[in-house]
Amino acid sequence: MRIGETANAAAAPHGKPLDGLTVGDQPEPAVPDGWVRVRVKAAALNHHDLWSLRGVGLPDDRLPMILGCDAAGLDDEAREVVVHAVIADPAAGGGDETLDPGRSLLSEKYPGTFAEYVTVPRRNVVPKPAALTWEEAACLPTAWLTAYRMLFTRADLAPGATVLVQGAGGGVSTALLLLGQAAGYRMWVTSRDEAKRERALAVGAAGAFESGARLPDRVDAVMETVGAATWSHSLKSLRPGGRVVVSGATSGDAPPADLRRMFFLQLSVVGSTMGTLDELARLVRFCEVSGVRPPVDLSLPLQDARTGFERMAEGDQFGKIVFTA
Numbered sequence: 274m275r276i277g278e279t280a281n282a283a284a285a286p287h288g289k290p291l292d293g294l295t296v297g298d299q300p301e302p303a304v305p306d307g308w309v310r311v312r313v314k315a316a317a318l319n320h321h322d323l324w325s326l327r328g329v330g331l332p333d334d335r336l337p338m339i340l341g342c343d344a345a346g347l348d349d350e351a352r353e354v355v356v357h358a359v360i361a362d363p364a365a366g367g368g369d370e371t372l373d374p375g376r377s378l379l380s381e382k383y384p385g386t387f388a389e390y391v392t393v394p395r396r397n398v399v400p401k402p403a404a405l406t407w408e409e410a411a412c413l414p415t416a417w418l419t420a421y422r423m424l425f426t427r428a429d430l431a432p433g434a435t436v437l438v439q440g441a442g443g444g445v446s447t448a449l450l451l452l453g454q455a456a457g458y459r460m461w462v463t464s465r466d467e468a469k470r471e472r473a474l475a476v477g478a479a480g481a482f483e484s485g486a487r488l489p490d491r492v493d494a495v496m497e498t499v500g501a502a503t504w505s506h507s508l509k510s511l512r513p514g515g516r517v518v519v520s521g522a523t524s525g526d527a528p529p530a531d532l533r534r535m536f537f538l539q540l541s542v543v544g545s546t547m548g549t550l551d552e553l554a555r556l557v558r559f560c561e562v563s564g565v566r567p568p569v570d571l572s573l574p575l576q577d578a579r580t581g582f583e584r585m586a587e588g589d590q591f592g593k594i595v596f597t598a
């Protein structure tokens with residue numbers, strides 16, 4: 274038996290995603306050949322899980338589905354591992370599994386991590402260093418991996434660059450802030466919320482501004498996950514030749530493109546999604562050697578998961594919401 278979250282997106286197609294959330298028992302999944310079973314010690318919540326409850330990427334014919342992309346736990350040989358959430362074939366993506374057209378994330382096609390056990394392909398685990406707690410390690414596979422790839426693979430930045438992060442409080446945003454700061458970038462953030470701006474300054478942001486505010490200077494790059502609400506500000510904030518790296522669109526995905534600004538200032542818009550197993554291993558090592566740790570906003574037992582989902586739906590968090598076994 275296992276406790277899991279099951280999404281019933283059909284019950285809540287719009288507006289009220291939590292109506293589709295249930296906590297209950299699911300049969301333990303079989304372990305296919307070449308896959309391993311991990312006993313989940315901690316699993317972190319992502320906005321992806323709210324999208325799943327809205328039916329995004331999770332059609333009715335796959336319900337009920339155990340949600341959750343992130344986990345850290347013990348494999349069947351009692352090794353401490355961090356789970357890689359991207360289920361894909363690197364060869365099909367030219368060596369990069371995030372480019373495999375058939376890729377999926379845990380909880381899209383295969384059962385997710387909000388359960389006592391999760392099964393993943395054998396290659397989809399990396400060792401958890403003892404220096405990271407279970408909760409900290411569980412934050413890394415989605416939000417933190419996405420931030421790592423945005424900053425270090427997709428942004429084309431050198432230390433000393435000025436980088437703007439939109440929406441300071443989010444899981445990806447806090448990861449961007451802390452990783453970028455540790456890598457020697459001047460990190461600026463925006464937030465709708467004064468308390469979150471203060472928190473960002475307290476953890477190392479070089480500047481924190483109200484959403485949409487005019488900045489003291491143009492930036493080399495913008496890290497964008499908020500989408501429509503901040504897109505225009507992101508483009509206006511870039512220096513000529515600057516780059517916006519986008520991995521999410523929480524507030525809407527179809528803002529005006531502002532094409533004249535884009536060509537006139539020779540801006541680049543670069544998409545980014547998740548990261549490779551190699552990037553996850555390097556992220557884990559980065560945290561180990563730099564001392565950077567994911568801020569955990571709230572840690573709850575898995576059976577109280579609804580409280581965590583509610584907090585994320587309200588947008589109140591600063592950092593990650595984590596469920597423990």
Ligand SMILES: NC(=O)c1ccc[n+]([C@@H]2O[C@H](COP(=O)([O-])OP(=O)(O)OC[C@H]3O[C@@H](n4cnc5c(N)ncnc54)[C@H](OP(=O)(O)O)[C@@H]3O)[C@@H](O)[C@H]2O)c1
Nearest residue numbers: 320440441442443444445464465498502521523524546547
């Ligand atoms: N492509 C990928 O691989 C990938 C991976 C991870 C996440 N994502 C996407 O990235 C987005 C963020 O994910 P997350 O897990 O970090 O979510 P999250 O923790 O819920 O963070 C969302 C943040 O966005 C800001 N925000 C939301 N609505 C806003 C609005 N109307 N105006 C201004 N700011 C707003 C908020 O910041 P403030 O309250 O501070 O303003 C909030 O803290 C989601 O859409 C998710 O699906 C994509």
